[in-house]
Amino acid sequence: MEKLVIEGGYRLSGEVEVSGSKNASLPIMAATILAEGDYFIDNVPNLRDVRTLSKLLNLLNIETEQKQNSLKIKNNGGNSFEAPYELVKTMRASILVLGPLLGRRGKAKVSLPGGCAIGERPVDQHIKALKAMGAKIEIEHGYIIAECERLKGTDIYFDLVTVTGTENIMMAAACAEGETTIYNAAIEPEVVDLGNFLRKMGVKIEGLGTKTVKIYGKETLSPTNYRVMNDRIEAATLICAAAITGGDVKILGVPKNCLTTVIEKFLEIGVEIEDIDNETVRILSKKKLKAADITTQVYPGFPTDLQAQFMALMTVAEGVSVVTENIFENRFMHVAELKRMGANIRLKDRSAIVTGVEKLSGAHVMASDLRASASLVLAGLIAEGETHIHRIYHLDRGYEKFDEKLNKLGAKIKRVENGD
Numbered sequence: 001m002e003k004l005v006i007e008g009g010y011r012l013s014g015e016v017e018v019s020g021s022k023n024a025s026l027p028i029m030a031a032t033i034l035a036e037g038d039y040f041i042d043n044v045p046n047l048r049d050v051r052t053l054s055k056l057l058n059l060l061n062i063e064t065e066q067k068q069n070s071l072k073i074k075n076n077g078g079n080s081f082e083a084p085y086e087l088v089k090t091m092r093a094s095i096l097v098l099g100p101l102l103g104r105r106g107k108a109k110v111s112l113p114g115g116c117a118i119g120e121r122p123v124d125q126h127i128k129a130l131k132a133m134g135a136k137i138e139i140e141h142g143y144i145i146a147e148c149e150r151l152k153g154t155d156i157y158f159d160l161v162t163v164t165g166t167e168n169i170m171m172a173a174a175c176a177e178g179e180t181t182i183y184n185a186a187i188e189p190e191v192v193d194l195g196n197f198l199r200k201m202g203v204k205i206e207g208l209g210t211k212t213v214k215i216y217g218k219e220t221l222s223p224t225n226y227r228v229m230n231d232r233i234e235a236a237t238l239i240c241a242a243a244i245t246g247g248d249v250k251i252l253g254v255p256k257n258c259l260t261t262v263i264e265k266f267l268e269i270g271v272e273i274e275d276i277d278n279e280t281v282r283i284l285s286k287k288k289l290k291a292a293d294i295t296t297q298v299y300p301g302f303p304t305d306l307q308a309q310f311m312a313l314m315t316v317a318e319g320v321s322v323v324t325e326n327i328f329e330n331r332f333m334h335v336a337e338l339k340r341m342g343a344n345i346r347l348k349d350r351s352a353i354v355t356g357v358e359k360l361s362g363a364h365v366m367a368s369d370l371r372a373s374a375s376l377v378l379a380g381l382i383a384e385g386e387t388h389i390h391r392i393y394h395l396d397r398g399y400e401k402f403d404e405k406l407n408k409l410g411a412k413i414k415r416v417e418n419g420d
């Protein structure tokens with residue numbers, strides 16, 4: 001297994017480009033189950049999760065070929081319908097094949113994704129909605145076993161906002177008989193990107209990006225070409241990296257229109273953000289950062305996927321910040337590790353109270369999940385001495401060449417084999 005060894009204390013400068021979005025690429029890849037034929041998907045990040053979903057598609061008789069950031073997909077049809085435990089256990093987003101498999105192939109056997117470091121993460125809303133569309137679903141031996149004739153469009157009321165739940169039902173509804181209206185739908189930009197992809201496949205969708213989405217099901221859809229949106233979470237993580245090191249970094253490909261709340265927060269803590277053009281910013285961070293409170297919420301609120309990275313910034317900001325996590329019940333695994341590096345953080349219910357310290361010190365730390373890994377890298381960039389981050393396979397799940405990108409900006413990060 002590999003670990004990262006970071007020598008802290010280098011100010012970042014230069015230019016860096018944001019990659020395509022992981023959380024938009026995955027549902028779009030799953031949507032290729034909906035129609036046989038050839039697809040060309042561009043701006044797909046070369047990540048572990050993308051490779052895992054490719055393997056899963058291959059088991060479903062769908063060929064995939066990734067060259068740098070473009071992905072050729074050829075859906076050869078057939079009736080395979082199983083997403084095995086071995087793949088699902090490494091990536092919860094595998095659940096995204098449930099809706100399209102059921103919609104197109106009438107059958108699905110998908111390993112029930114377990115909980116993970118950030119929470120229990122049930123999929124009851126996905127199942128409830130598919131049942132409402134006429135599917136028969138049982139849970140047996142750890143698998144969701146589902147079948148149907150043709151799904152029937154209906155009204156779906158989600159009890160809570162679920163991103164992949166909304167995406168699964170949009171895909172199922174795309175080939176269902178009649179219309180499906182999703183109430184309390186997720187409005188995250190990645191849901192909209194999937195909706196735009198489905199539109200290119202021939203699906204009529206109303207209300208995309210609002211809390212009520214209406215999908216007009218269609219018997220036959222067409223394969224298509226598409227360019228995936230850029231990754232808003234990676235973009236903001238790179239802003240954090242520039243800001244925490246007091247750097248001067250130009251970031252290209254920032255989907256600013258999806259980051260309004262986050263950019264406001266950066267400005268509040270004293271990060272200087274210069275708009276160069278529509279998708280380019282220059283981050284200047286000469287002064288010490290100031291404390292600020294954040295509360296994670298569904299879009300357009302502050303994203304839970306940035307909570308850990310923002311907390312790393314707060315560990316060295318002036319004053320006391322309260323970071324409240326509302327989406328996942330257990331997304332504070334990075335706290336204990338940041339404390340090993342000298343951070344002053346106290347957990348109380350769903351909040352972390354962070355009192356800024358003068359400096360962090362390098363230590364051996366364990367990455368527990370994707371964004372926790374990123375927050376430890378950020379802390380390592382400014383810690384005194386060496387930080388060793390173990391279990392970085394979590395980081396590789398969702399950040400494309402993160403260490404390489406930071407090294408090009410002047411960081412000192414080595415990737416080494418450590419045998420654990």
Ligand SMILES: CC(=O)N[C@H]1[C@@H](OP(=O)(O)OP(=O)(O)OC[C@H]2O[C@@H](n3ccc(=O)[nH]c3=O)[C@H](O)[C@@H]2O)O[C@H](CO)[C@@H](O)[C@@H]1O
Nearest residue numbers: 023093121122123124125126161162163164165305327328
């Ligand atoms: C691949 C992908 O896009 N992952 C994102 C997606 O995850 P994901 O789609 O899994 O997250 P959800 O939006 O579904 O989860 C939100 C909350 O709803 C709960 N819930 C969800 C479904 C359900 O059937 N029952 C239920 O109780 C979850 O446990 C969680 O507490 O949205 C999250 C919230 O923005 C992000 O952190 C993840 O990066």
Ligand SMILES: C=C(OP(=O)(O)O)C(=O)O
Nearest residue numbers: 023092093305370371398
């Ligand atoms: C939680 C995340 O991903 P996933 O839903 O795939 O676990 C994430 O991207 O931060």
